[in-house]
Amino acid sequence: GQQLNQSPQSMFIQEGEDVSMNCTSSSIFNTWLWYKQDPGEGPVLLIALYKAGELTSNGRLTAQFGITRKDSFLNISASIPSDVGIYFCAGQVDTGKLIFGQGTTLQVKP
């Protein structure tokens, strides 16, 4: 079945540093989405990407939909302590269902 490979699995960085994480797949997706999950809560949508090559920003977050439609990356600039959490990529297929990556756990040292 379809799978997403998300890396890195975890990151421990200093406050103020930039962060980059990515997802790759052997399958093509119509839409790529990035979510953040805090403890005790459901995933919250950060960015949605709809076209191959699309580059979208949301504040300090920037994400791109790979030109092959098989990959995406998320960058966080100038990290702050509240960026701590688990970040998930997800690819969306024609039926609307999402395939999730394994997640990247981000820890930020003040």
Add this chain to the structure above:
Amino acid sequence: SAVISQKPSRDICQRGTSLTIQCQVDSQVTMMFWYRQQPGQSLTLIATANQGSEATYESGFVIDKFPISRPNLTFSTLTVSNMSPEDSSIYLCSVARGRNQPQHFGDGTRLSIL
């Protein structure tokens, strides 16, 4: 985005029992989904809840174990039947306004089976 309410938020259950989880949305949505998130893991789709008809289940999930109802465009339930400790997970409801629209999630139901 829509406000999604899940009940209960958590529960501790005895093995062999069943629990029904509710998902209520404050506006009509086309798509509703149910996911499972095992401890420390990512999200896995259980099924797509179809309004007025049987849910569409993913490989590895069956209706007898996870019966789903969706009587209208704002409400769905997931039942976890004949529970065992392996069913201890977070169960999450998500909604989308259309097939190609992004999904938004409730806060989940944290289920522990003793």
